[in-house]
Amino acid sequence: MSKRKMFLRMITASLLRRRSRMLIALLSIAIGATILSGLVTIYYDVPRQMGAQFRSYGANMILLAKEGESLTTDTLQDALSVIPEDQLVGATPYRYVRLDMTSRQQSFTTAGTDFAEVQKTSPYFSVEGEYPQAAEEILLGKEIADTIGAKVGSYIQLTWRPVVTVHENASDDWVPNAKLSGSAEGFNAGIVVVEATLDDEGKIATLEIDASSQTPEIGGQVETDRNFISRFIGQSLPVSLGEDVDAVSGATISSQAVVDALNNARSTAKGSAAAERSGYFNVTGILVTGGEEESYIYMNLKDLEGLTNDNLLDVAELSVSANAEQLEEYAKAIDGSDAGITARLVKRVTRSETAVLGKLQALVFLVTVVVLLLTMICVSTTMMAVVSERRREIGLRKALGAPDSSIRAEFLGEGMFLGGLGGLLGGLLGFVFAQVVSVNVFGSSITFQPLLLPITLLVSMLIAAVSCLLPIKRAVAIDPALVLKGE
Amino acid sequence: MSLLELKGVSKIYGDLKALDNVNIHVDKGEWVAIMGPSGSGKSTMMNIIGCMDKPSTGEVLLDGVDISKESSKALTDIRRDKIGLVFQQFHMVNYLTAVENVMVSQYYHSMPDEEEALEALGRVGLRERAKHLPSQLSGGEQQRVCVARALINHPELILADEPTGNLDEANENIVLDLFRQLHDEGTTLIVVTHDPEVAEAAQRTIVLEHGRVAREVINENFGK
Numbered sequence: 001m002s003k004r005k006m007f008l009r010m011i012t013a014s015l016l017r018r019r020s021r022m023l024i025a026l027l028s029i030a031i032g033a034t035i036l037s038g039l040v041t042i043y044y045d046v047p048r049q050m051g052a053q054f055r056s057y058g059a060n061m062i063l064l065a066k067e068g069e070s071l072t073t074d075t076l077q078d079a080l081s082v083i084p085e086d087q088l089v090g091a092t093p094y095r096y097v098r099l100d101m102t103s104r105q106q107s108f109t110t111a112g113t114d115f116a117e118v119q120k121t122s123p124y125f126s127v128e129g130e131y132p133q134a135a136e137e138i139l140l141g142k143e144i145a146d147t148i149g150a151k152v153g154s155y156i157q158l159t160w161r162p163v164v165t166v167h168e169n170a171s172d173d174w175v176p177n178a179k180l181s182g183s184a185e186g187f188n189a190g191i192v193v194v195e196a197t198l199d200d201e202g203k204i205a206t207l208e209i210d211a212s213s214q215t216p217e218i219g220g221q222v223e224t225d226r227n228f229i230s231r232f233i234g235q236s237l238p239v240s241l242g243e244d245v246d247a248v249s250g251a252t253i254s255s256q257a258v259v260d261a262l263n264n265a266r267s268t269a270k271g272s273a274a275a276e277r278s279g280y281f282n283v284t285g286i287l288v289t290g291g292e293e294e295s296y297i298y299m300n301l302k303d304l305e306g307l308t309n310d311n312l313l314d315v316a317e318l319s320v321s322a323n324a325e326q327l328e329e330y331a332k333a334i335d336g337s338d339a340g341i342t343a344r345l346v347k348r349v350t351r352s353e354t355a356v357l358g359k360l361q362a363l364v365f366l367v368t369v370v371v372l373l374l375t376m377i378c379v380s381t382t383m384m385a386v387v388s389e390r391r392r393e394i395g396l397r398k399a400l401g402a403p404d405s406s407i408r409a410e411f412l413g414e415g416m417f418l419g420g421l422g423g424l425l426g427g428l429l430g431f432v433f434a435q436v437v438s439v440n441v442f443g444s445s446i447t448f449q450p451l452l453l454p455i456t457l458l459v460s461m462l463i464a465a466v467s468c469l470l471p472i473k474r475a476v477a478i479d480p481a482l483v484l485k486g487e
Numbered sequence: 488m489s490l491l492e493l494k495g496v497s498k499i500y501g502d503l504k505a506l507d508n509v510n511i512h513v514d515k516g517e518w519v520a521i522m523g524p525s526g527s528g529k530s531t532m533m534n535i536i537g538c539m540d541k542p543s544t545g546e547v548l549l550d551g552v553d554i555s556k557e558s559s560k561a562l563t564d565i566r567r568d569k570i571g572l573v574f575q576q577f578h579m580v581n582y583l584t585a586v587e588n589v590m591v592s593q594y595y596h597s598m599p600d601e602e603e604a605l606e607a608l609g610r611v612g613l614r615e616r617a618k619h620l621p622s623q624l625s626g627g628e629q630q631r632v633c634v635a636r637a638l639i640n641h642p643e644l645i646l647a648d649e650p651t652g653n654l655d656e657a658n659e660n661i662v663l664d665l666f667r668q669l670h671d672e673g674t675t676l677i678v679v680t681h682d683p684e685v686a687e688a689a690q691r692t693i694v695l696e697h698g699r700v701a702r703e704v705i706n707e708n709f710g711k
Binding site: 018393400403 | 537566567574581587591636
């Protein structure tokens with residue numbers, strides 16, 4: 001039989017045949033290891049868990065189009081590919097448009113969005129009724145609902161009117177119901193600006209003139225001369241001075257400028273053949289947030305796109321389960337990609353998240369250290385008792401010729417064997433412990449970290465070994481002569 | 488040829504002279520008993536001969552080596568290699584079986600060899616009890632295991648401290664018979680006792696009183 005075999009035989013015999021004492025040491029190591037591995041598991045899982053908790057406070061990243069670029073559903077998908085799927089809690093697109101409420105002749109900001117994602121990135125939204133599920137269903141901000149007296153189940157007609165911008169070299173097409181604006185050069189190179197609306201037949205319904213650049217008592221009269229202005233109402237474009245309308249006397253140049261501006265404005269509708277579109281929408285829920293969201297109407301992005309006939313987005317709100325550094329990284333990656341999108345972090349959320357996590361982890365670390373110390377004290381005390389209990393045996397071994405190194409090795413061996421066994425037990429129990437804590441505190445289960453088991457094993461053995469140092473010192477100091485004295 | 492020689496050995500604890508200028512010698516193969524009342528210095532002498540203590544003054548020659556100046560580590564080596572110990576209280580490792588207890592001695596000396604250990608147990612008539620724990624053995628059986636343990640490494644000297652002090656007469660005789668066999672094989676035996684019957688089994692008895700050798704008695708009946 002080899003020496004090592006005998007060594008193991010002695011150690012296992014000592015542990016197995018002297019069970020009660022060793023069970024206490026084993027138990028204390030196992031409990032220590034349980035708490036250790038449990039807390040470490042939680043320590044590493046807390047960021048994930050807390051991240052999920054923090055995600056309930058809303059988005060922590062905002063995506064916008066870079067200047068000169070546009071944000072669309074497609075470019076948004078490109079940008080999102082930067083973030084790992086398992087970390088992306090939700091990504092909500094928003095398109096903001098003013099829609100007219102036909103019955104009230106009032107317009108409201110309407111957000112086109114994806115309601116499934118809204119519930120992920122803005123879990124604090126509280127809806128009386130239900131989130132829209134089908135097409136042509138909308139969510140009404142509480143403020144609007146109160147203003148217009150709408151309830152869940154009401155139908156509302158919403159109308160989109162294209163906004164026309166002026167630019168030069170436009171064609172002669174005109175658009176019914178369009179709002180027009182235009183400008184032309186008047187007296188002494190001063191610019192005259194007009195704004196007009198057309199009726200269903202394309203005739204001028206209203207006209208406003210800004211002639212502040214003209215000489216007030218002369219050309220400026222075109223701004224205020226009701227007689228002059230009223231001649232334009234009901235006219236079709238283009239209009240000509242002298243035929244359709246007469247110039248304000250003494251202000252021919254300024255009058256001509258108004259006509260030119262109108263004719264210019266008319267031409268702006270070119271290309272955007274868009275006409276106003278409207279639809280009836282069913283209110284499925286009233287949104288209550290206590291914030292500005294209450295003054296918005298929310299509808300499906302698809303419905304809004306049906307009205308505006310484009311696929312532009314204004315902003316996307318992202319909820320990402322990651323720490324501050326990772327978020328910075330993702331934001332940089334998105335900025336650096338060629339999607340034409342820039343990412344901004346919602347610092348308020350990420351900062352408080354980092355701070356709270358830091359404190360929690362520090363607490364877990366502290367508790368772990370205290371538990372380790374307690375375990376060491378407990379094991380050390382037990383081993384101390386074991387040494388004094390076995391004084392005679394140690395004396396005998398020394399009398400039989402055991403060198404100090406052998407005594408050390410035997411006790412260290414026993415201690416580390418206990419440490420290993422306790423560590424194994426504790427590693428497994430620790431997972432159960434972490435699981436129970438996680439389910440009760442965070443309401444979600446955790447994943448088993450296989451690497452933690454050997455680490456717990458090693459740490460437990462190390463702790464047991466350190467705990468044995470003082471008892472071993474005592475054991476080595478025992479005088480072999482005590483066995484002769486017939487004590 | 489002497490195996491052990493004490494020359495002017497004294498051991499002083501403060502004011503107390505536990506041993507006072509002791510001179511003895513023990514030949515190789517000799518069987519010597521050491522007697523004396525309590526406090527006569529038997530234990531101190533035993534510790535010094537057993538390499539577990541050092542004299543205050545004087546020389547102790549064991550197999551020609553002066554062990555009085557050696558370090559405690561060297562003394563451990565000498566004790567392991569040359570001396571087999573038998574104690575009054577038996578002293579077995581209580582969680583190891585009889586054969587394992589014998590093997591512990593082998594383990595520290597050289598290599599554990601279960602066969603050899605079983606043979607040694609067979610010699611003391613306990614081969615059948617090899618797998619028993621000390622708590623399952625009688626006092627006499629335990630002491631026989633200790634004798635087996637003492638002789639397993641073939642020591643030059645067997646040092647026995649009141650080996651029969653806790654035994655009944657039947658077991659005492661068994662142990663003394665074992666000593667006789669060892670003596671016949673040429674092993675040197677030093678037996679500390681205050682039992683005159685045990686002392687009479689030896690060839691020579693050294694009587695200690697007040698830390699000095701009071702007298703030496705040759706046992707004329709030895710071997711008869």
